[in-house]
Amino acid sequence: MVQYLDPPLDLSFAALSDATRRGIIDQLGRGEASITSLADKFHMTLTGMKKHVQVLERAGLVVTQKVGRVRTCKLGKRGLKAEAEWIEAHRKLFEARFEALDEIINEMNREGSDD
Structure with missing residues (x-):
């Protein structure tokens, strides 16, 4: 079996395959947020949210920055252009x-009605 490898697309689609991660992207589209505030918003543990954010970071969809004890998340600059082009094609x-x-089907219907 032939496999088509495109690691950036694979990472992006894997990251976006989860509803929580899509929700995080939507939330960060409105502005930066701490991992703690995201965890609260999505009613999950801090550890669970960190795992979701790490998946999004590996895909380049989210970047984080730690200032003191707070890790802030924002959308990555990469965007989804390659993914949108793949979907459109x-x-x-x-x-x-x-x-x-x-x-x-139309041709078959025309032939069937000619009988």
Whole structure:
């Protein structure tokens, strides 16, 4: 089996596959937040939130900075351009295939109604 490896995309899609991490991204889109405030907002332990933030950091979607005892999170500068381009290319592929399938079904229906 052939495997297509694109580590940045793999990390991003893995990070975004979790609803809590998507929620963190949404929350950080509104502004910076401490890990403690994120943990409170999502009703989870500090340790659990740290794990989620680490996954987002590895993907480059979030950056953290520690000042004193507070670790602040904000969105990374990388953005999701490559992921959006990948999704768009595959969306177009699926649309083209569904349009071709529609044509086949319409042709079969026309042939069936001619009998």
